[in-house]
Amino acid sequence: MIKQLLIGIVCSAAVLTFGILIGHFGINKSSNSAPSWVKDVTKDVDESFIEKFLSEVDNIQIQENLRELTKVPHMATTAGDEQTVQFMLKRWQDPETGLDQAWREEYMVYLSFPDPNNPNKVTVVSPSETVLYAAREKEKSYTPDQDDPEVVQPYAAYSPAGHPKGKLVYANQGKPSDYHLLNTTVDLRGTIAITRYGGAGRADKAINGAPYGVIGVLVYTDPLDINDGVMSDLNETYPHSWYLPPSGVERGSFNTHYGDLLTPYLAAKDETYRIPVKDITGIPPIPIQPIGFEDAYKLICELGGEAAPALWQGSFNCIYNFGGPGFKLTSAFNNSDVKLDIFNHEKLKNSSNVMGVIRGSVEPDRYVIYGNHRDSWVHGAIDPSSGTSVMLELTRVLGKMVKQGKWRPRRSIIFGSWGAEEFGLIGSAEYTEQYFTKLSERTVAYINVDIAVFANATLRASGMPSLQNVIFKASKQVDAPGLDSTSVYDNWIQYANRTSPTHGLIPKVGYLSGAGSDYAAFVHYLGITSMDISYTYDKSKTSARIYPAYHTAYDTFDYASKFIDPGFISHQAIARTAGNVLIRLADSLVLPLNCSDYAETLEDYLNTAVTLYEQQLQNRHISMEPIKRAVASFRNAATHLDQVIRSSDLANETPLKVRRINDQLMLLDRAFLDPLAFPEKYAFRHVIWASSSARKPTFPGLADAYAKAESLVESSAWDKVHYHLSVLSQAIEGAAHTLEDVI
Amino acid sequence: MIKQLLIGIVCSAAVLTFGILIGHFGINKSSNSAPSWVKDVTKDVDESFIEKFLSEVDNIQIQENLRELTKVPHMATTAGDEQTVQFMLKRWQDPETGLDQAWREEYMVYLSFPDPNNPNKVTVVSPSETVLYAAREKEKSYTPDQDDPEVVQPYAAYSPAGHPKGKLVYANQGKPSDYHLLNTTVDLRGTIAITRYGGAGRADKAINGAPYGVIGVLVYTDPLDINDGVMSDLNETYPHSWYLPPSGVERGSFNTHYGDLLTPYLAAKDETYRIPVKDITGIPPIPIQPIGFEDAYKLICELGGEAAPALWQGSFNCIYNFGGPGFKLTSAFNNSDVKLDIFNHEKLKNSSNVMGVIRGSVEPDRYVIYGNHRDSWVHGAIDPSSGTSVMLELTRVLGKMVKQGKWRPRRSIIFGSWGAEEFGLIGSAEYTEQYFTKLSERTVAYINVDIAVFANATLRASGMPSLQNVIFKASKQVDAPGLDSTSVYDNWIQYANRTSPTHGLIPKVGYLSGAGSDYAAFVHYLGITSMDISYTYDKSKTSARIYPAYHTAYDTFDYASKFIDPGFISHQAIARTAGNVLIRLADSLVLPLNCSDYAETLEDYLNTAVTLYEQQLQNRHISMEPIKRAVASFRNAATHLDQVIRSSDLANETPLKVRRINDQLMLLDRAFLDPLAFPEKYAFRHVIWASSSARKPTFPGLADAYAKAESLVESSAWDKVHYHLSVLSQAIEGAAHTLEDVI
Structure with a gap:
């Protein structure tokens, strides 16, 4: 009986267990089983995937990308450009390593070219019309690259055609103050001014001179500004080093706006309305032409007149005179x-x-958007093909994972290979005009890697403060090129750092206030959180304004692989860092955008503004209290949102809560847009990052309005300061509102 | 043994069952149990809740709301206005029937008032300065309401002060064409023009006259335009009917912009920058004053000069002459x-x-936003308190459900009781300026119910085409007031209908192209899908431009309850219809916004534009192909999105897919915004719905640019037509992009 009882108990227990098992695993809880999508929507970034990505990024692949991209010159819209279009399409449509989809988008844009049959000339002409000297029409060849018939003659894009002739004067950098000073000693009417690169925008060197009666402008790169004084191609300049040979000439777009000049705010499609050419603003009103320092030397050292000031002197072994106007008697x-x-x-x-x-x-x-322009002035090994080679390596590694079914990002990734950047960021600007609403509504961030490697000393990063943290995180996971057990971050912090009230000593991230590359339309027109990174030089070792072969016929594969990044390990470091940021932006459950870091920048701007302006504004009965309150509101709202993120168990809450927070983070920069904030600046709408002529580390529109009011007598100029303060206060308060509890 | 076996089997079965039950219900499937939020996020609108809502909306409650709101005049910023502020707060903060939260938001705004100590006067003065006639300074009393000392004297807000004196002329409606014609027979310099309401905006009657030398303007309501000719208060007009008594005067804002006049695009906070008063545009440059038809009769019937044209004649029993200028000899x-x-x-x-x-x-x-203004000119029983009474009934019914824990909407609902609308939609405009970004990013729709009941014949609805369908659905579920077993929809379709290519015969929904009420900032400045509904009159039975007591001292509870809506059943029908739309917008899983109905409107506009303009544009080498392609893209994208919605089992898919579709629907109108599309219109940015002087049923900016180009000789005016076509094509293509597959 006991045995039977025991058997009964054991059997019952077994049956019960069996029942429990059936009940638990065998029957679906129809009303309460988790839908299959629950796991997907709560997935966060996979650190092991990032490790795998980092290990697969290959320097030799980047090198070979660059070799292919630089085979021929590929100036915008030339046959060489079309060759790179085909190459990008082939790579991005590759069945093994390509993307889900790739296609081209075309725009009909207004470009400026020299005439191959009538090369531009710069000559010295005697009173009897004898040509005493003629500047070079093309750069000297050191490798077969320079002999390619497709190398475009050095010229100033958007300079008008014309044949000005006059006495030469030296106008330093062609800044307004330079012409002003020069005009006090020389009558500038009818003169040709020679200027050096730097200090003012390219077109400005002509725009600033024309009101004084200057009728033509030359521009050259002084060895002081690019070559650390070095000048001889016998043993000093390329092909012996990275320095610019004497005949090298920086080409460029002489145009102060960005985007297609004939279709402001409209995508340049075939039938789009185009403004009359006479209505174009921001281009040189008088002819301008760039020349090499070899020719500039011949002209400047012969100039008469008084000696120019010390700050105007360059590296030539002569005194730089103002010009008589014209040459000296001797x-x-x-x-x-x-x-x-x-x-x-x-x-x-x-x-x-x-x-x-x-x-x-x-x-x-x-969308996370990653882009770079594709067009160059000549072979463009560094500008832009270093960036394009990096982008192609990223898409190869990520594309392969996608094609193999091993990975698919949480968010969409869009890659853009922009056209006609060199003429004024045209491809990216037209793209943002065409898809304005869609991109505004959906873009999480834009990553720009144009020149990936200027030099191999350190990382350089610029971007919105909210991206700082993810750049730090990514750069800590990448080895610094050529250094053992040092991260890109640890190396970087030695070259550029600052002390943050919140974080202590950290690398210094720059701001994207100008329009230097394709981030411009994303930052200034769309208000999209953006960044730009590269590897760059040690400023203590060179005073070059930029890598010396910039925009010349020497920016070739040979130059890049010998002097900029032998072994392509800095390219690899950039690919790893940018790719790491890209994956984190695309895969993180909560977007890695930090709004408190934005607050720190606003506080910094505010403190500077108070120091510089408050006393004088009080005298004018203009209060800074509203902007102080706005920045404080922003800080409080940012702290609160951070707190919500930290204290939530977001992987286990409704995905709509995560989405809500992510929308707050994603759209933050959009709150700073005001299409009426800068009526005189084309397509600048972001009130925190606009370009500024006042060059103060504070709110750009405030700094400019204040500088203008100080320089004018009309008291209405102070109204504009007050107006801009109200614009800023409202934008910052508006941004704060978006970070607060959503209702 | 068999018995034992049976017992054993039964016991085992029982134990097994018990085990299964434990296994199924007693143990959580930790890895696969549905999180608690899954059910919430997939919930759709609850039809039984809507039925309950409809049954609880009470006409007597609405009547009592109106009684309370109309106790005293409540012109903006007066003590009476503050009384209504307190009343709204009390109701919305009621612990039993209030909302989650209620508060006030204040703005310092620029208003215009008459001087109670120096009433405005209109007199006829003999050459010897004898006053021969003086117009009434206040309206005649029929009920104690008109005797309230807070009844503001009739005046034209924003008319400048001044004392013009001159010969009288009759300028019909004060349109440009009216003054043009009048000026061909009379020298208008130094004259006072009397005009009637209608045909042109209030301020325009002065703005249009000033260039001809007119120095002052009177405006009155002709009985032809408001009273179906009826004039006597002995037995015809109020208090005998809804018609306007002879002394009734329409007040109003004489201001062509909207929003605070001193703070364009900025919320009018205390320290906000204010433009100089002299820079205000869009207000009368010369004094203007409204008067009753009793006084107008005395003046017009005495005028000399030639007889005015037939279209200028009103209801007075005399010939309306132009004026000599001045009165006739007799x-x-x-x-x-x-x-x-x-x-x-x-x-x-x-x-x-x-x-x-x-x-x-x-x-x-x-956010679903529902709003109406609170301020009136006098007691404002119909304008705006009929709408406010309805809003308060909605919040009572919904608030009670929320407080009782029986309901909480899926999306947030924001109620706005706007201030200072009568002076130019100021409260709502300032609100949208202050919260621009937040509202742009998050608002699903805006529902405006200002005057809820003009009369009791039929529904009238205006709004974006995407809302048409939900208005239809809601109005089908509400009984038409005073009619047995007829829905609001079935009644409506008899009064106003059209044939849709897609839907066949349907009620006609109007467009919100102007700035007639607080929807203006939502539609034109923010691009938020908006609607405005009311009950209104049978146009076959009256030619009144509006309900006759509009903006007069007769717009009282007595008037409303006796002549507009006895029993408040039309108010109830509006509350039910608007509330039903509100609940559907707030609770539906997929937003009830139909993008294909938008496509139909765009096609309609396009067809009209092609008919009216294409031939002439072809002659000017301006192609309409881009806009044709854009509209076709929009239609395809809309059809595709509809198909996605129809074919998806959205209650069982990831909530992020529903959110994605809802974002596409919610943000559709934002794609039509272009801050540069209408440089001459303040705060008009929506390219489909702007006001238009050309008054053609097509794209407003195109119609205006075309009309202007036709009237001018300069060929550059055709450039503006081409430009605007490009703006439209890009906006419509951009909108289509947002409806396509998101990547």
Whole structure:
């Protein structure tokens, strides 16, 4: 009986267990089983995937990308450009390593070219019209690259054609103050001014001179500004080093706006309305032409007149005089004119962006955009092909994972290979005009990697403060090129740092206030959180304004692989760092954007503004209390949102809560847009990051309005300061409102 | 043994069952149990809740709301206005029937008032300065309401003060064409023009006359335009009917912009920058004063000069002459002047919005906004208190459900009781300026119910086409007031209908192209999908431009309850219809916004534009192909999105997919915004719905640009047509992009 009882108990227990097992595993809780999507929507970034990504980024692949991209010159809309279009499409449509989709988008844009049949000329002409000297029409060859017939003659894009002839004067950097000073000693009417690069925008060197009667402008790169004084190609400059040979000439767009000049705020499609050419603003009103320092030396050292001030002197072994106007009595050029024969002409040309996409799995309607321009002035090994080679390596590694089914990002990733950047950021600007609303609504961030490697000393990063933290995180996980057991971050902090009230000593991230590359339309027109990174030089070792071969015929694969990044390990470090940021932006459950770091910048700006302006504004009965309150509101709201993020168990809450927080973070920069804040600046709408002529580390529109009011007598100029303060206060309060509890 | 076996089997079965039950219900499937939020996020609108809501909306409650709101005049910023602020707050903060939260928001705004100590005067003055006739300074009393000392004297807000005196002329409606014609027979310099309401905006009657030398303007309501000709208060007009008594005067804001005049695009906070008063545009440059038809009759029937054209004749039993200028020889006023003594003055005053919120449960960061202004000119029983009474009944019914824990909407609902609307939609405009970004990003729709009941014949609805369908759905569920077993929808379709290519015969929903009420800032400045509904009259039975007591001292509870809506059953129908739409917008899983109905409107606009303009544009080499392609893209994208919605089992898919579709629907109107599209129109940015002087049923900016180009000789005016076509094409293509697959 006991045995039977025991058997009964054991059997019952077994049956009960069996029942429990059936009940638990065998029957679906129809009303309460988790839908299959629950796991997907709560997934966070996978650190092991990032490790795998980092290990797969290959320096030799980048090197080979660069070799392919630099085979021929690929100036915008030329046959060489089309070759790179095809190459990008081939790579992005590759069945093994390509993206989900890739295609081209075309715009009909207004470009400016020299005439190959009538090269631009710069000559010294005697009173009897004898040509005493002629500047080089092309750069000297050191490798077959420079002999390629497709190397475009050095010219100033958007300089008008014309044949000005006049006495030469030296106008330093062509700044307003330079012409002002020069004009006090020389009558500038009818003169040709020679200027050096730096200090003022390219077009400004002509725009600033024309009101004084200057009729033509030359521009050159002084060895002081680019070569640390070095000048001889016998043993000093390229091909012996990275320095610019004497005949090297920086080309460029002489245009102060960005985007297609004929279709402001409209995508340049075939039938789009185009403004009359005469209504274009921001381009040189008089002919301008760039020359090499070899030629500049011949002209400047012969100039008569008084000696120019010490700050105007360059590296030439002569005194830089103002010009008599014209050459000195003792010169063979005495009494001669300088003549420009400029045959530039403008054309509507078809420029392509190449676009590629990896579809997001969970939030396909959220975009992380990564881009760089594709067009160069000549072979463009560094500018822009270093960045394009990096982008192609990223898409190869990520594309392979996608094609193999091993990975798909949470959010969509869009890659853009922009056209016609060199003429004024045209491809990216037209893209943002065409897709304005869609991009505004859905873009999490834009990553720009244009010149990936200027030099191999340290990382350089610029961007919105909210991105600082993810850049730090990514750069800590990447080895610094050529250094054992030092991270990119640890190396960087030694070259550029600052003390943050919150974080202590950290690397210094710059701001994207200008329009130096394709981030401009994303930052200034769309208000999208953006960043730009590269590897760059040690400023203690060179005073070069930029890498010396910039925009010349020497920016070739040979130059890049010998002097900029032998072994392509700095390229690899940039690919790893940028790719790491990209993956974190695309895959993180909560976006890695930190709004408190934005608050720190606003406080910093505010403190500077109070120090610089408050006393004088009080005298004018303009209160800074509203902007102080606005910045304080922003700080409080940011602290609160951080607290919500920290204290929530977001992986276990409704995905709509995560989405809500992510929308707050994503849209933060949009709150700073005001299309009326800068009526005189084309397509600048972000009140925190606009370009500023006052160059103060504070709110740009306030600084400019204040500087203007100080320089004018009309008291209405102070109204504009007050107005801009109200614009700022409202924008910052508005941004704070978006960070508060959503209702 | 068999028995034991049976017992064993039964016991085992029982134990097994018990085990299964334990296993199924007793143990949580930790790895696979549905999180508690899954059910919430997939919940759709609850039809039984809507039925309950409809049954609880009470006409007597609405009547009592109106009685309370109309106790005293409540012109903006007066003590009576403050009384209504307190009343709204008390109701919305009621612990039993209030909202989650309610508060006031204040703005310091620029208003214009007459001087109670120096009433405005209109007199006929003989050459010897004898006053031969003086117009009434206040309206005649029929009920104690008109005797309230707080009844503001009739005046034209924003008319400048001044004392013009001159010969009288009759300028019909004061349109440009009216003054043009009048000026061909009379020298208008130094004259006073009398005009009738209608045909042109209030301020325009003065703005249009001033260039001809007119120095003062009178405006009155002709009985033809408001009273179906009826004139006598002995037995015809109020208090005998809804018609306007002879002394009734329509007050109003004489201001062509909207929002605070001193703080364009900025919320009018205390320290906000204010433009100089001299820079205000869009207000009368010369004094203007409204009068009753009793006085207008005395003046017009004495006028000399030629007879005005037939279209200028009104209901008075005399010939309306142009004026000699001045009165006829046979008149007692012969050779006399009309003199205006206007003592209006402007003040900065503190105006309040009252805001209330019901927090959303699932998507608190999505807002449905429902609003109406609170301020009136006098007692404002119909304008605006009929709408406010309805809003208070909605909040009572919904608030009670919330307080009882029976309901909480999926999305947040924001109620706005706007201040200072009568002076130019000021409260709502300032609100949208202050919270621009937050509202742009999160608002699903805005529902405006200002005058809820003009009359009791039929529903009238205006709004974006995407809302048409939910208005239809809601109106089908509400009984038409006073009709057995007829729905509001079935009644409506008899009064106003059209044939839709898609839907066949449907009620006609109007467009919100103007700035007639507080929807203006939501539609034109923010691009938020908006609607405005009311009950209104049978146009076959009256030619009144509006209900006759509009903006007069007769718009009282007595008038409303006797002549507009006895029993308040039309108010109840509006509360039910608007509330039903509100609940559907707040609770539906997929937003009830139909993008294909938007496509139909765009096609309609396009067809009209092609018919009216294409031939002439072709002659000018301006192609309409881009806009045709854009509209076709929009239609395809809309069809595709509809298909996605129809074919998805959204209650069982990731909530992020529903959110994605809802974002596409919510943000659709934002794609039509272009802050540069209408440089001459303040705060008009929506390219589809702007006001238009050309008054063609097509794209407003295109129609205006075309009309202007046709009237001018300069060919550059055609450039503006081409430009605007490009703006439209880009906006419509941009909108289409947002409806396509998100990547």
